[in-house]
Amino acid sequence: MYFILYSLGVATKPVPFYVAVDIVAMTIEDKELKTVVVHRQSAKSGVLALPGGIVKPNESLRQAAMRELFEETGIKVEADQLHQGRAFGDPDRDPRGRYVTIAYVALLPIIDAISAGSDAATAELVPVQRILSGRLRLEFDHNKIVRAAYKKAIRLIEDTPAATSFCSRKGFSLSELRNVYETILGWEIDPANFRRKVAETKGLVDFVEPGSVAPSGGTRGRPSDMYKRGKASELDPPMWFRGPSDKSRAS
Amino acid sequence: MYFILYSLGVATKPVPFYVAVDIVAMTIEDKELKTVVVHRQSAKSGVLALPGGIVKPNESLRQAAMRELFEETGIKVEADQLHQGRAFGDPDRDPRGRYVTIAYVALLPIIDAISAGSDAATAELVPVQRILSGRLRLEFDHNKIVRAAYKKAIRLIEDTPAATSFCSRKGFSLSELRNVYETILGWEIDPANFRRKVAETKGLVDFVEPGSVAPSGGTRGRPSDMYKRGKASELDPPMWFRGPSDKSRAS
DNA sequence: GCAAAAGTGTTAGAATTACACCCATGC
DNA sequence: GCATGGGTGTAATTCTAACACTTTTGC
Numbered sequence: 001m002y003f004i005l006y007s008l009g010v011a012t013k014p015v016p017f018y019v020a021v022d023i024v025a026m027t028i029e030d031k032e033l034k035t036v037v038v039h040r041q042s043a044k045s046g047v048l049a050l051p052g053g054i055v056k057p058n059e060s061l062r063q064a065a066m067r068e069l070f071e072e073t074g075i076k077v078e079a080d081q082l083h084q085g086r087a088f089g090d091p092d093r094d095p096r097g098r099y100v101t102i103a104y105v106a107l108l109p110i111i112d113a114i115s116a117g118s119d120a121a122t123a124e125l126v127p128v129q130r131i132l133s134g135r136l137r138l139e140f141d142h143n144k145i146v147r148a149a150y151k152k153a154i155r156l157i158e159d160t161p162a163a164t165s166f167c168s169r170k171g172f173s174l175s176e177l178r179n180v181y182e183t184i185l186g187w188e189i190d191p192a193n194f195r196r197k198v199a200e201t202k203g204l205v206d207f208v209e210p211g212s213v214a215p216s217g218g219t220r221g222r223p224s225d226m227y228k229r230g231k232a233s234e235l236d237p238p239m240w241f242r243g244p245s246d247k248s249r250a251s
Numbered sequence: 252m253y254f255i256l257y258s259l260g261v262a263t264k265p266v267p268f269y270v271a272v273d274i275v276a277m278t279i280e281d282k283e284l285k286t287v288v289v290h291r292q293s294a295k296s297g298v299l300a301l302p303g304g305i306v307k308p309n310e311s312l313r314q315a316a317m318r319e320l321f322e323e324t325g326i327k328v329e330a331d332q333l334h335q336g337r338a339f340g341d342p343d344r345d346p347r348g349r350y351v352t353i354a355y356v357a358l359l360p361i362i363d364a365i366s367a368g369s370d371a372a373t374a375e376l377v378p379v380q381r382i383l384s385g386r387l388r389l390e391f392d393h394n395k396i397v398r399a400a401y402k403k404a405i406r407l408i409e410d411t412p413a414a415t416s417f418c419s420r421k422g423f424s425l426s427e428l429r430n431v432y433e434t435i436l437g438w439e440i441d442p443a444n445f446r447r448k449v450a451e452t453k454g455l456v457d458f459v460e461p462g463s464v465a466p467s468g469g470t471r472g473r474p475s476d477m478y479k480r481g482k483a484s485e486l487d488p489p490m491w492f493r494g495p496s497d498k499s500r501a502s
Numbered sequence: 503g504c505a506a507a508a509g510t511g512t513t514a515g516a517a518t519t520a521c522a523c524c525c526a527t528g529c
Numbered sequence: 530g531c532a533t534g535g536g537t538g539t540a541a542t543t544c545t546a547a548c549a550c551t552t553t554t555g556c
Contacts, residue, residue, distance in 0.1 A: 017270045017306070019340070019351050055268070057349060061340040087338045087353045089270070089312040098308060100270050100351070102338045175534080193519065195536070221534025222526035237493075242518075426507080444546065446509070472507025473553035493545075509552070517544070525536070 018099045021065040022052030022142065024085070024149035025075060025106040026128065028166050028183050033153075034125040035146060036114065038072050040139060049139035050146070051123070052101065065104035073114055073123040077106050080229075081165045083156060086148045093141045105149045107156070107165035157184055158238045161204050164229035171208050173224035174198060187243050201239060203232020269350045272316040273303030273393065275336070275400035276326060276357040277379065279417050279434050284404075285376040286397060287365065289323050291390060300390035301397070302374070303352065316355035324365055324374040328357050331480075332416045334407060337399045344392045356400045358407070358416035408435055409489045412455050415480035422464035424475035425449060428456070438494050452490060454483020 025036040037048045051072040055064040065082055069075050085103035093099065114123050130136040131146045138146070156162035157180065164172070166180045178194045198204055205227040212226075276287040288299045302323040306315040316333055320326050336354035344350065365374050381387040382397045389397070407413035408431065415423070417431045429445045449455055456478040464477045 017268060017308075019268045019270060055340070055351075057268075058342050060342060061338060061351070084337060086335060087312060089306070089353070091309050091311060100306075100312070100353075102340070102351075173535085190520070191535080192521085192537075197518095220528065220532080222536075224535055242488075424508085441546070441548085442508080443510075443548085448545095471505075471555065473509075475508060503556105505554105505556090507552100507554085509550105511548105511550075513547090513549100515544105515546080517542105519540100519542070521539090521541105523536105523538075525534105527533085527535095529530100529532090 016098065018097055019055045020052055020099050020101040021055060021061055021068060021104055022050040022101050022145055023065050023069045023082075023104045023106055024050060024146055025069060025073065025077075025108060026149070026153060026166075027108040027110050027112075027125065028180060029110050029125060031179070031183055033128045033150075033183055035128050035131070035149075036073055036075070036123055037126055037138065039122045039124070047139050048124075048126075048136070050142045061102050062104070065102075065106075069104075069106060075106070075108065075112060075114065077108065077112075078169075081108065082106050083152065083162070085145070085152050088141060088145060090141075101145075103145050103149055105152050105156070107153065107162055109166055109168050111168065153184060157181060158240060159235055161230050161232055161235065163239075164205065169228070171212075171226040171228050173226060174205075175224060177205070177227070181239070181241070185241060185243070187241075189241055197239060201235050201237070203230040204235055204239070205230045267349065269348055270306045271303055271350050271352040272306060272312055272319060272355055273301040273352050273396055274316050274320045274355045274357055275301060275397055276320060276324065276328075276359060277400070277404060277417075278359040278361050278363075278376065279431060280361050280376060282430070282434055284379045284401075284434055286379050286382070286400075287324050287326070287374055288377055288389065290373045290375070298390050299375075299377075299387070301393045312353050313355070316353075316357075320355075320357060326357070326359065326363060326365060328359065328363075329420075332359065333357050334403065334413070336396070336403050339392060339396060341392075352396075354396050354400055356403050356407070358404065358413055360417055360419050362419065404435060408432060409491060410486055412481050412483055412486065414490075415456065420479070422459050422477040422479050424477060426475060428478070432490070432492065436492060436494070438492075440492055448490060452486050452488070454481040455486055455490070456481045 023036075027034055036051060038051050040047045040049045051069050053064075053068045053072070055061060056067075059067065061084070062079070062082055066077060069077065083105045085105050087100060087102050089100035091098060114125065126136060128146065128150055131138065131143055132150060134143065137143065153162075163177060163180045163184075167176050174195055175191070177198070178189055178191060181194070182188055206229070208226040208228055210225070274287075278285055278287075287302060289302050291298045291300045302320055304315075304319045304323075306312060310318065312335070313330070313333060317328060320328065334356045336356050338351060338353050340351035342349060365376065377387060379397065379401055382389065382394055383401060385394065388394065404413075414428060414431045414435075418427050425446055426442070428449070429440055429442060432445070433439055457480070459477040459479055461476070
């Protein structure tokens, strides 16, 4: 029984296994994909890290992710906004001990992000690109976790209705939804073709009768039709965009 | 510190966290996708389970998967044949304690499967479909793990050169590779169109000069050109097949 | 020669793209 | 009116599917 021996300092390695979750909570702000980071009160101050922490004995991994995200940022998410990512478990990934962490990806409308919560003061939104490029360094291997989460986000918006998670749950216009795809994929999509593709992809969005929801978006121009998240779990065929000219898709 | 309290039976729940790996080792035999299961010497005999076990303090998750697979089935895999899948960590998924397990998917050519090894006698190949349909019940939530692994396998052969893992590392014909796709996707693919798609997908396979490798496959007909795995990590565009007529793709 | 499997060519149809054009609203 | 964004139509292009046809081998 490793745990007892290690905990009591009998065996050579004094580290037990810890099971943790880390959450990459993404949102779109100012046409940029951003993620939530927290300021850890570590030895050296100013260390940025993903929100996360140890899984409790009687909760599921998903519950742990929801709890930790709320405790550290004040963000409350629905179950369909949370997606499990990769597990990270290299022996030396965390100097404090043997941590195996399960990444979770949360997709949020900007309005919900870091709105309230006790410890929320320490939470902050930073552009994902700054982390991917390495210009912003996070604690431990959290840069790797964000990179994997970004790839997962691309897959999610292509294969599932997850892109709607970035929009208001009340309802959204197709421009808002298109903006999500454009921001994450990194190129512009023809509005006309986008509209048709969405319409032909059953289960992505449902039309909302006019009047039940106030049209959102800019005050200019013709008011848009409103939609809400569809009920499909997988899109068939996926939402695919070849990207500009002969350039290959983001990877 | 949960571990000490729980281990000593002080707290209400006497279960520490265990971190484990379970391996879904798939291969193709008789035009059928099969996976390796082992007979657990449990209380009730005849219980089938995925190979797997506890991660050791100083090994990575991947190393644990390679070790456990070898120990329990005698199968030795290369790093590029092992792919991490989902984590399963519900509190009640294993009655023996709080197990968080990371699934690994291994893709093997049939020739390597269960060839040698000490405990190999207890290992067995069973059709994946029998597990997916529920006709074959595995221990705990291993049916769920296989289901997720099957989806992952589909994604892998579409987005990466992983389909080549089912073929001999020495070299393979395009018929053999096409057979992999047909078996996993569940429908037939036009050989001519398949050939063109493979040729246009850079990094999927590399041509092998005739003479260096003996043509494999049936003794009838014109000998085939031989190929080996390409160096791409992601295929762009992916290997996609719409499937027969208007029928939607497998899900 | 004949059967069988490998490999090439060709064409109809479908999906994608690019862009022109009309609609509804605020100012 | 007119600028702005929402929404529709359509032709050129590209991709895909289907199948006819040629090549190379074993027997």
